Amino acid sequence: MIxxxxxxNASEPLRPAARAAxxxxxxxxxxxxxxxxxxxxxxxxxxxxxxxxxxxxGARPADVVFTSGGTEADALAIHALxxxxxxxxxxxxxxxxxxxxxxxxxxxxDGQGVADLAALPELLGEGPxxxxxxxxxxxxxxIQPVAEAAALCRAAGALxxxxxxxxxxxxxxxxxxxxxxxxxxxxHKLGGPKGAGALLxxxxxxxxxxxxxxxxGQERGRRGGTPALPAIAGFAAAAEAARxxxxxxxxxxxxxxxxxxxxxxxxxxxxxxxxxxxCLALPGVAALTQVMALDLAGVMxxxxxxxxxxxxxxxxxxxxxxxxxxxxxxxxxxxxxxxREADVRRFAxxxxxxxxxxxxxxx
Ligand code: PLP
Numbered sequence: 001m002i003x004x005x006x007x008x009n010a011s012e013p014l015r016p017a018a019r020a021a022x023x024x025x026x027x028x029x030x031x032x033x034x035x036x037x038x039x040x041x042x043x044x045x046x047x048x049x050x051x052x053x054x055x056x057x058g059a060r061p062a063d064v065v066f067t068s069g070g071t072e073a074d075a076l077a078i079h080a081l082x083x084x085x086x087x088x089x090x091x092x093x094x095x096x097x098x099x100x101x102x103x104x105x106x107x108x109x110d111g112q113g114v115a116d117l118a119a120l121p122e123l124l125g126e127g128p129x130x131x132x133x134x135x136x137x138x139x140x141x142x143i144q145p146v147a148e149a150a151a152l153c154r155a156a157g158a159l160x161x162x163x164x165x166x167x168x169x170x171x172x173x174x175x176x177x178x179x180x181x182x183x184x185x186x187x188h189k190l191g192g193p194k195g196a197g198a199l200l201x202x203x204x205x206x207x208x209x210x211x212x213x214x215x216x217g218q219e220r221g222r223r224g225g226t227p228a229l230p231a232i233a234g235f236a237a238a239a240e241a242a243r244x245x246x247x248x249x250x251x252x253x254x255x256x257x258x259x260x261x262x263x264x265x266x267x268x269x270x271x272x273x274x275x276x277x278x279c280l281a282l283p284g285v286a287a288l289t290q291v292m293a294l295d296l297a298g299v300m301x302x303x304x305x306x307x308x309x310x311x312x313x314x315x316x317x318x319x320x321x322x323x324x325x326x327x328x329x330x331x332x333x334x335x336x337x338x339x340r341e342a343d344v345r346r347f348a349x350x351x352x353x354x355x356x357x358x359x360x361x362x363x
Contacts, residue, residue, distance in 0.1 A: 137317060140268035251339055
């Protein structure tokens with residue numbers, strides 16, 4: 001059976017340029033911290049990746065901190081910038097932000113999943129605060145009004161951390177023009193290898209960064225531990241390659257039309273969204289049932305947020321959008337950078353067959 005992978009927001013397929021850079025870096029034997037020739041070669045590779053990544057996202061190389069992934073980048077930002085500040089997080093943030101900010105005040109979203117910025121000034125109130133607002137949501141693709149939030153934060157003297165894990169490589173992102181203080185990225189979400197991520201900061205925010213793990217003082221004392229050089233080299237190559245991606249919205253829209261013809265409703269479709277993402281609710285049919293039926297037909301999508309246990313947690317994102325039972329009846333279809341029309345045709349056939357089977361059973 002042909003396998004059709006439509007779960008890019010869980011992990012993008014590795015890009016050829018990222019694979020080549022990763023493989024080449026595997027043969028670099030030195031530790032970037034060593035002073036001898038092999039160490040200096042590794043250091044050059046690390047700094048080259050740092051410069052290229054910084055250039056992709058409008059940061060200074062000195063203000064890029066390599067991490068193990070998006071989760072660590074979020075945790076580092078909140079650990080360092082949240083100290084002595086009240087925390088305010090968007091209602092649809094990823095678990096990596098929510099878990100790092102227990103007890104934070106919640107910025108609500110509307111029915112499309114867009115942050116209600118009218119509520120932000122009151123939440124900001126008086127005194128120092130850190131706001132966490134993602135650039136784009138992993139389940140619905142909803143794009144948040146980050147620049148507007150940044151202006152409100154600046155006016156109130158608050159800091160803004162942006163989880164750009166899903167937006168990076170899919171939307172133009174520039175730290176300086178965005179107005180954010182820090183930006184979290186993950187290599188495997190933009191077609192790089194798993195195991196690398198980065199926190200990008202403005203020069204002012206970079207000065208506030210304190211490590212989660214101090215270790216040997218790597219990354220200018222902001223993140224201890226020998227950096228994962230092959231993954232980082234692949235990360236920079238993937239970020240550059242992503243700039244040449246085709247627009248995936250036509251494929252996403254075709255999938256959405258096919259599902260709508262079978263009775264599905266696209267959640268959050270009234271808001272600006274990532275071109276590759278749709279969240280499709282089939283009323284009355286549990287999300288896990290849909291995912292399993294599609295998997296049996298060779299089509300891989302996801303339901304809610306996948307936990308490490310492989311279970312499907314009820315989506316706090318869809319619940320925050322006020323979707324009631326539909327929150328447990330929606331699947332996420334996320335089109336990867338290398339998808340073809342044939343992938344969407346196979347999805348359409350499998351989805352329509354699944355929906356017809358379910359409605360026959362219900363009749
Ligand atoms: N933030 C968002 C929005 C995500 O979708 C994810 C992963 O799903 C993460 C953070 C965590 O990234 P990583 O898997 O690199 O730890």
